[in-house]
Amino acid sequence: MVGMIDLSIIIVNFNTCEILGDCLANLSQISPKEAEIIVVDNNSSDGAPDMVEKDFPKIILIRSKENLGIAKAANLALEKAQGSYVLFLGSDAFPKGGSLEGMVDYMDKNSKVGIATCRILLRDGSLDKDSHRGFPTPWAALTHFSKLDKIFAKSKLFGSYYQSYKDLSRAHEIDACISHYMFARKDIFKDIGGWDEDFFVYGEDIDLCYRVKSAGWQIMYLPQFEVIHYKGASVGLRKETQDITKASEETKNKMRASSIEAMKLFYAKHYQSKYPKILTTVILKAIEVLGYFRMRGGA
Numbered sequence: 001m002v003g004m005i006d007l008s009i010i011i012v013n014f015n016t017c018e019i020l021g022d023c024l025a026n027l028s029q030i031s032p033k034e035a036e037i038i039v040v041d042n043n044s045s046d047g048a049p050d051m052v053e054k055d056f057p058k059i060i061l062i063r064s065k066e067n068l069g070i071a072k073a074a075n076l077a078l079e080k081a082q083g084s085y086v087l088f089l090g091s092d093a094f095p096k097g098g099s100l101e102g103m104v105d106y107m108d109k110n111s112k113v114g115i116a117t118c119r120i121l122l123r124d125g126s127l128d129k130d131s132h133r134g135f136p137t138p139w140a141a142l143t144h145f146s147k148l149d150k151i152f153a154k155s156k157l158f159g160s161y162y163q164s165y166k167d168l169s170r171a172h173e174i175d176a177c178i179s180h181y182m183f184a185r186k187d188i189f190k191d192i193g194g195w196d197e198d199f200f201v202y203g204e205d206i207d208l209c210y211r212v213k214s215a216g217w218q219i220m221y222l223p224q225f226e227v228i229h230y231k232g233a234s235v236g237l238r239k240e241t242q243d244i245t246k247a248s249e250e251t252k253n254k255m256r257a258s259s260i261e262a263m264k265l266f267y268a269k270h271y272q273s274k275y276p277k278i279l280t281t282v283i284l285k286a287i288e289v290l291g292y293f294r295m296r297g298g299a
Contacts, residue, residue: 006034006104008083008186012073013041013091015246016234017048020091024056027089030097032104036060038080040073046246069200069258070179078194083186090180092230092241093120099225103183106222114188114217115209117177118225119168122240127168128229132221133176134160135210136266138275138283145290174221176209181227191215196269201235201255203262210270253295260291 009027013020020039027037038060041049052061062076074088085107087100095118103116120131134140137160143149144161152158159165166172182205192211195204209219232238235255236247247255264287272280 004034005036005082005084007032007036007085007087007100008077008081009035009037009087009089009100010074010077010081011037011039011089011091012070012077013039013044013048014067014234015044015046015048015251016091017044017046017051019230019233019244020048021051021055023089023091023094024052024059026094028056030095030100032101035100036082038062038077040064040068040077042067042069042073069197069204071195071199071204072197074179074204075194075197078189081186086184086186088179088182088184090229090234092233093180094228094230095181096226096228099227102225103222106220107183107185110218110220112218113220114185114212114215115177116183116220116222117174117181118183118221118227119223120178120181120227120229122229122231124240128178128180128231129162129164130178130231131181131229132163132166132168132174133178133206133209134163135175136161136206136263137271138279141283145286168221169223171220171222171224173218175213176206176219177221179205179208180229180231182208185217188212188215188217191217198265199262200258201262202259203266207266207269210266256294257291260287260294263287263290 039052040062042064043066049061049063052059085104099118107113117131120128122128140161143158148158149161153164156165163174192215196207199207231240233241233245236245236252267283
């Protein structure tokens with residue numbers, strides 16, 4: 001497809017000017033020629049959109065006048081995307097050389113795959129477990145928050161939250177991945193519509209993956225490709241990036257609240273009708289308790 005756009009790379013940014021610059025510099029080195037990069041800036045106050053405009057003039061920049069969150073901003077970029085494939089990439093994510101072409105080639109050869117992700121590594125070299133997820137059923141959530149999935153990580157019964165019982169050295173199907181490296185066939189959006197804009201931050205990727213799987217597409221984990229993820233640099237809640245995050249306390253509190261709201265939204269949308277009312281009451285109360293501790297800097 002010489003001269004045509006194979007791949008649209010979509011980045012949603014909020015106040016990560018320095019890291020975003022590094023991300024775009026990396027992409028300028030490794031991106032195939034048949035690719036476009038679209039940055040949606042969510043009304044950053046740190047000069048990020050001006051930096052993109054000045055230092056990366058070929059990039060398509062969408063300036064929002066407000067913080068739209070991830071889902072709504074991603075939908076804005078989707079409207080402009082010309083590629084047959086779309087990579088949703090975090091501003092704090094750094095794909096390694098060959099990974100983008102490799103993903104295009106894999107998706108070209110595997111028509112049943114709607115989404116693929118790669119081995120996502122944190123700054124210390126460990127796996128970003130959120131890139132290799134099972135769906136958060138009540139049982140999966142119970143085993144995760146009770147730490148049973150850590151004790152019995154190789155058990156299919158107890159390790160379903162992160163699907164830790166699977167061989168991470170081999171390609172295989174998973175339930176879900178995070179939006180910081182989500183390589184999607186654009187055709188899936190014809191089946192499911194866009195991102196659900198009720199999700200501000202958190203949960204939008206799990207929701208999208210749930211709908212993609214429900215529509216009959218496969219979601220694959222491909223460890224032969226790698227990306228480094230400065231996890232939490234934008235939201236400011238992760239210990240892995242406390243030394244580089246510029247997130248304010250206001251942003252951190254908003255992110256904590258959004259994470260709890262996302263749990264409620266996902267459960268109401270996909271699970272509430274499938275379980276007895278008494279279980280729903282217990283689950284919603286458990287989310288409320290989790291939210292109480294999370295808003296105080298724990299959990």
